Amino acid sequence: xxxxxxxxxxxxxxxxxxxxxxxxxxxxxxxxxxxxxxxxxxxxxxxxxxxxxxxxxxxxxxxxxxxxxxxxxxxxxxxxxxxxxxxxxxxxxxxxxxxxxxxxxxxxxxxxxxxxxxxxxxxxxxxxxxxxxxxxxxxxxxxxxxxxxxxxx
Amino acid sequence: xxxxxxxxxxxxxxxxxxxxxxxxxxxxxxxxxxxxxxxxxxxxxxxxxxxxxxxxxxxxxxxxxxxxxxxxxxxxxxxxxxxxxxxxxxxxxxxxxxxxxxxxxxxxxxxxxxxxxxxxxxxxxxxxxxxxxxxxxxxxxxxxxxxxxxxxx
DNA sequence: TCTATATAAGATTAAAAGTGTCCTATTTAA
DNA sequence: TTAAATAGGACACTTTTAATCTTATATAGA
Numbered sequence: 432x433x434x435x436x437x438x439x440x441x442x443x444x445x446x447x448x449x450x451x452x453x454x455x456x457x458x459x460x461x462x463x464x465x466x467x468x469x470x471x472x473x474x475x476x477x478x479x480x481x482x483x484x485x486x487x488x489x490x491x492x493x494x495x496x497x498x499x500x501x502x503x504x505x506x507x508x509x510x511x512x513x514x515x516x517x518x519x520x521x522x523x524x525x526x527x528x529x530x531x532x533x534x535x536x537x538x539x540x541x542x543x544x545x546x547x548x549x550x551x552x553x554x555x556x557x558x559x560x561x562x563x564x565x566x567x568x569x570x571x572x573x574x575x576x577x578x579x580x581x582x583x584x
Numbered sequence: 585x586x587x588x589x590x591x592x593x594x595x596x597x598x599x600x601x602x603x604x605x606x607x608x609x610x611x612x613x614x615x616x617x618x619x620x621x622x623x624x625x626x627x628x629x630x631x632x633x634x635x636x637x638x639x640x641x642x643x644x645x646x647x648x649x650x651x652x653x654x655x656x657x658x659x660x661x662x663x664x665x666x667x668x669x670x671x672x673x674x675x676x677x678x679x680x681x682x683x684x685x686x687x688x689x690x691x692x693x694x695x696x697x698x699x700x701x702x703x704x705x706x707x708x709x710x711x712x713x714x715x716x717x718x719x720x721x722x723x724x725x726x727x728x729x730x731x732x733x734x735x736x737x
Numbered sequence: 738t739c740t741a742t743a744t745a746a747g748a749t750t751a752a753a754a755g756t757g758t759c760c761t762a763t764t765t766a767a
Numbered sequence: 768t769t770a771a772a773t774a775g776g777a778c779a780c781t782t783t784t785a786a787t788c789t790t791a792t793a794t795a796g797a
Contacts, residue, residue, distance in 0.1 A: 433672070433673060434673055434674035439674060439675070469758080472756065472758085475756095475757090475775095491765025493767095494764080495773085520585070521586065523592065541660060541714075548702070561691060561694075566691065611743075612743075625787085627744065627745075628746095631745075631746085642743085643792070643794065645793085645796075646743075647793080
């Protein structure tokens with residue numbers, strides 16, 4: 432499991448949304464410009480984030496993305512796996528005759544342990560943690576969320 | 585970092601050699617057949633293992649591979665990284681303007697921690713450990729190492 | 738010394754995954 | 768009704784991975 436560019440973009444996207452607070456609407460264009468992500472590529476990524484319920488996508492004029500969960504409840508694991516699928520470190524050369532019972536394999540046990548550790552590490556970091564630590568990103572001050580103008584439904 | 589097929593093959597190859605003991609010579613064909621690895625692909629992998637000093641490659645008739653180190657001193661990390669290079673979990677979208685000081689990045693710190701953990705886990709497992717645990721592989725009894733016939737130099 | 742056996746090393750190919758791009762809908766605010 | 772914004776599918780390009788093929792080289796043994 433190497434974090435793909437799409438995964439990296441997803442983390443940044445959620446980080447931006449988190450900086451503006453749960454419920455704030457941010458346009459795709461703004462996020463794409465800020466991080467220099469191709470807008471249509473970001474669209475694909477956002478669709479996956481929406482599929483797992485992390486964000487809401489608003490179509491139409493003044494559309495954009497809205498973070499649905501509290502940043503304190505969103506973990507890095509969640510965002511990463513929304514994009515690249517459940518983390519696995521090896522395939523154990525699946526379907527090979529030499530390794531069909533991988534649950535009884537010393538080598539595989541090591542990979543499983545490593546995988547569990549990795550997932551645990553990513554699961555214990557929330558986006559509030561990421562925002563509070565100083566980082567290489569500087570986000571604009573969150574706008575006051577004006578429910579009437581944001582057009583929630 | 586997802587373990588590539590080449591990496592998986594390398595682990596198996598070293599595991600086989602370890603089962604026959606340090607200094608034993610095993611032909612490439614034998615290992616390739618045993619694990620169902622394409623012989624020329626195994627050749628490439630073996631060359632990388634030789635480059636880092638793990639094995640010796642004997643050319644010519646009755647050639648093959650010889651494990652140079654004690655299996656108790658060979659770690660999984662060593663073998664894996666010999667093939668796929670030093671483990672990294674993310675690229676942090678290198679050279680992007682938005683992330684040039686990744687050492688001051690909260691997100692990156694998480695990845696660095698995860699990476700270090702992963703490497704530590706792989707580093708604490710030796711090939712003696714792997715051999716002693718029961719596994720999905722059953723290796724032939726190691727031949728008595730006959731120095732005169734094995735043709736060491 | 739000759740021959741069969743075995744690997745070396747480099748070039749090439751094939752397949753898969755990742756990273757976008759483009760075009761035509763569809764939705765929504767005003 | 769129109770302009771702004773995203774959706775969704777098809778397509779293209781790039782990189783990585785996984786092999787394969789060919790020619791060269793080394794070695795054991797007759």
